[in-house]
Amino acid sequence: TRKYLHYANFLAQKRKRSNKNEKMSENGMMSRAKVLTIDTMNPTVKKVEYAVRGPIVARAVELERELSEGMKKPFSEVIKANIGDAHAMGQQPITFFRQVLALCSYPELLSDSTFPEDAKSRACSILNSCGGNSMGSYSPSQGIESVRQDVARYIERRDGGVPCDPDNIYLTTGASDGIVTMLKLLVCGEGATRAGVMISIPQYPLYSAALAELGAVQINYYLNEEKFWSLDISELQRALDEARLYCNPRALCIINPGNPTGQVQSRECIEDVIRFAAQERLFLMADEVYQDNVYAEGCQFHSFKKVLFEMGPEYSETVELASFHSTSKCYMGECGFRGGYMEIINMDDDVKAQLTKLLSVRLCPPVPGQALMDLVVNPPQPGEPSYERFIKERTATLSTLAEKAKLTEQVLNTVQGISCNPVQGAMYSFPRITIPEKAVKEDMGQQPDMFYCMKMLEETGICLVPGSGFGQREGTYHFRMTILPRTDKLKILLNKVQEFHLKFTQQYS
Amino acid sequence: TRKYLHYANFLAQKRKRSNKNEKMSENGMMSRAKVLTIDTMNPTVKKVEYAVRGPIVARAVELERELSEGMKKPFSEVIKANIGDAHAMGQQPITFFRQVLALCSYPELLSDSTFPEDAKSRACSILNSCGGNSMGSYSPSQGIESVRQDVARYIERRDGGVPCDPDNIYLTTGASDGIVTMLKLLVCGEGATRAGVMISIPQYPLYSAALAELGAVQINYYLNEEKFWSLDISELQRALDEARLYCNPRALCIINPGNPTGQVQSRECIEDVIRFAAQERLFLMADEVYQDNVYAEGCQFHSFKKVLFEMGPEYSETVELASFHSTSKCYMGECGFRGGYMEIINMDDDVKAQLTKLLSVRLCPPVPGQALMDLVVNPPQPGEPSYERFIKERTATLSTLAEKAKLTEQVLNTVQGISCNPVQGAMYSFPRITIPEKAVKEDMGQQPDMFYCMKMLEETGICLVPGSGFGQREGTYHFRMTILPRTDKLKILLNKVQEFHLKFTQQYS
Structure with a gap:
């Protein structure tokens, strides 16, 4: 290692240098210009802010x-x-979730009598859905089939029986991954026909960052701070009408409950938004990762999917909707596992095939995150040993x-x-x-x-x-x-x- | 749930329909055209193949x-x-890795006497590096600092003492994620100045898929099947010279050991490639995920980093290199965890800041995958209880x-x-x-x-x-x-x- 001492010293000096602009030049070797510089790098990346x-x-x-x-x-x-x-x-993880994850990670523990039986049976059913019974195998790109089925059943329960097709469920690497993927499908066009996407202001900056990177037009609609950050349809209309002059508005993004603004949308407002999207032909994207985080009296979470279906076939069979959920928020807060899913409604079959193909390039979402998503949508049931603690x-x-x-x-x-x-x-x-x-x-x-x-x-x-x-x-x-x-x-x-x-x-x- | 029976039936019928082109029309509601169709979706996504x-x-x-x-x-x-x-x-996971992952998932197990002490101490040190001592916390976007330090020490050992700066290590969601991110930084330009990237033919189709999606030019250089799929510099030169007529070649991708072709590059050939990249001003991308998978007698893995540094400061302080590794291959084969890292050498400081910013939008790579990467680069040592079994x-x-x-x-x-x-x-x-x-x-x-x-x-x-x-x-x-x-x-x-x-x-x- 002796011969690299000069480089080791050089690294140490470099770490110490406080002046960022000082250039490496101790032996004059740095004269050759770099291939990749701030001036020659991807310009859309530079526009990204988070x-x-x-x-x-x-x-x-x-x-x-x-x-x-x-x-x-x-x-x-x-x-x-x-x-x-x-x-x-300092929030503590849900014990049951972590027990099952430990069992899935190291199945020898299945013979450990200190683990509750329901945790073991849940772990077995997850492992049975994994190639070679191992979380180390790739899953299908759309996600493990049995997990998608559990997600579908969860959505049906949540939405009072509105049917959910597991084929419409895509497991993702956190909700961010799903949102960026959907936006990626939607962008197209140049100049005055460039795709535009409506986002709330204030917004969660994943949206503006993704739109900048994809080169799409960000269309701002302002939430009404005076009315508890609610959404006014007239403001949506204003933003859309202005945007039509310089781009091709294609999608409308909603975050409910709101980030960063914390509002919970009323059922009425959701209906209005759906009607607006139908009338103006916009693809709806509903970011619903805080669906269990509703605190205020009189407030209740209504999923876009449920409201859409309660509005009857005129809407439920035509309005295109993607909704997003995650393991990172709600009561579990398991951000590090990067688990999530999206449900897509009324998506064109050919586009869906393209979506599946696109996801296959990245092979699959992390399997531990998929396992965790499965537990979130299928937690302990009454009568099971872990129910009360859960x-x-x-x-x-x-x-x-x-x-x-x-x-x-x-x-x-x-x-x-x-x-x-x-x-x-x-x-x-x-x-x-x-x-x-x-x-x-x-x-x-x-x-x-x-x-x-x-x-x-x-x-x-x-x-x-x-x-x-x-x-x-x-x-x-x-x-x-x-x-x-x-x-x-x-x-x-x-x-x-x-x-x-x-x-x-x-x-x- | 009764009122949704018609939709449930409809879904069931849809699943049964074998003719993909048949359109949903049972109540005439589908007449409204979709927002997102194969004709109006992102055209670059359609070009992706995998x-x-x-x-x-x-x-x-x-x-x-x-x-x-x-x-x-x-x-x-x-x-x-x-x-x-x-x-x-059917390949079995490494016991030690899975023990540590179980301990990290469910730290109550730290008091279980059946787990070996080295697994416990490894789990403690990983958990200590996690916010709130939980794998459920986000990590820094570049990855957990202590894991990056362990990766740096691993690279130094692997490369016979060539120093490695943990600041140059980025943990990723599998190697694919790192590769796509680097390509994303490199693309720019339009028409005849569009960025071009040289890839081997045969190639691993992640490369062609990413280039198609990013709208970059794919520059093919052919491996020599007659000579065990080796790489000829004259073929690199041919491909580059031709490409300069219609695009701006910026990067050269190498997969070593080769996928799908299984060749292991000689040290001499790597030197030639580095000289070529330096002379032609190309950013080097070395996909080294199979670095432990070398079987043939007389073959040995040489990392691009090591060869680069042994060629002296003329190269080691100028040639820009990104190298990629993963938890998915070698002897561990833990694909489902989506763990990986990249090391970047000689990257411009401003570009590095842009890279870090870009990664922050996606928050962090999955923490269980980071933990696993840590174990791969820091496995049991001689004298530790798990060493022999490992x-x-x-x-x-x-x-x-x-x-x-x-x-x-x-x-x-x-x-x-x-x-x-x-x-x-x-x-x-x-x-x-x-x-x-x-x-x-x-x-x-x-x-x-x-x-x-x-x-x-x-x-x-x-x-x-x-x-x-x-x-x-x-x-x-x-x-x-x-x-x-x-x-x-x-x-x-x-x-x-x-x-x-x-x-x-x-x-x-």
């Missing part, structure tokens, strides 16, 4: 490192409230989330200059913040809410995502904060936000 | 179903030798594969009209087959080797992939067959192939 893991999170990670190296900071820990990462915030764990998680949703809204609304809509569902609050004129003017080259959040991070260790990363009406400012921290920590966090906001307001008034 | 899971596999799945329904066939089981799916073919299992798998590689070559070469190069490495044979003129002429709208393979499937139940799915010199025909079936089954399979080939030749002579 605030949830943007510069503010990079700085939070740096701060954590600095703290661990003993550097003095005005706080003792970084609290990452930027992302819906439940287990990282219900207890699920209920505890969901009711704690409901408390935290309420707490967050209440505390934030006590702060002058912060106003927060009820967190009816999902996992985030998206309060509006008043940023003093002086602060708006002071920062240059940075959005005022990015300036605000970055300052909060440096002073308090709290990592939030500025509203500009999700989109907001011009001149308004927000941040997104998860409600996931443990209740005691959430209280501290909310107090710190309060203190910071007051101080910031004073400083720039 | 033979490894193409029509022949779809037919194989159908045949399996027909068999299970009791239909008479000239065979009693379908043998899928189309894909490198080791566990599905070595025994690994050796058994690799030596069985070596036997099967030899057996496959030998048996196929006894058949008149089949000639098979040595399977020096990887997991496939890619023999050349003589197809009689009459058969070449008979089939219309189907490649002759597809006709041959489809007929073999119908008559013997053996599922192979025709050479046309990988590319081959015009007028030559091949098939790809994995060497993975259990030895006893492989013998039966090879005999059946032999019988079929003779019968086919007679029939069309």
